[in-house]
């Protein structure tokens with residue numbers, strides 16, 4: 001099976017977790033996109049969605065699925081999203097698609113977090129995937145210096161093919177920290193959150209996934225945390 005076929009398989013399996021007549025939180029990225037396409041087939045069953053990025057909102061609306069502002073909903077039954085890395089305890093690195101801050105906000109108000117990922121994302125120790133940190137532009141240099149002290153190599157994310165900083169949906173920039181070996185994700189998440197100028201860090205450890213649907217050659221495996 002190709003990686004895309006694995007992503008499609010977990011996206012299909014995630015439909016089981018959609019709660020009828022409720023608001024569904026929807027993540028960002030290639031795996032989440034497969035999920036949106038599956039959700040479109042049962043859109044009549046849900047009340048609507050909250051999106052974790054402008055790109056996701058546009059794809060949902062393109063399918064005729066209602067997208068609510070988070071401020072206009074009382075709660076979210078389930079949040080479904082991909083990950084860049086996930087451990088066997090449900091901690092994740094997210095933000096490869098630059099949507100980490102809104103993803104974290106939507107996840108924080110959702111009753112259940114269902115991670116959908118192809119098998120390559122499951123790791124024993126996170127950090128092979130550079131850790132994304134969203135930063136206020138005026139604090140780029142000071143936050144980069146603080147992140148360097150943690151032992152990794154921070155690098156400003158650029159717009160593809162340019163030497164200009166990539167700008168997020170929130171007007172922030174992303175600093176990707178390579179070369180970390182994240183043995184205590186909860187502690188590192190807390191430590192990075194305390195750096196002044198950090199908007200959010202792409203470590204989802206204090207609030208990790210509740211369930212992971214992992215696409216493997218032997219089928220979709222369900223990990224519960």
Ligand SMILES: O=C[C@H](O)[C@H](O)[C@H](O)COP(=O)(O)O
Pocket residue numbers: 027028029030031032081082083084093094095096097098099100103
């Ligand atoms: O900002 C993007 C998100 O955190 C994605 O969920 C993550 O990067 C995984 O994306 P993909 O499903 O494309 O591998």
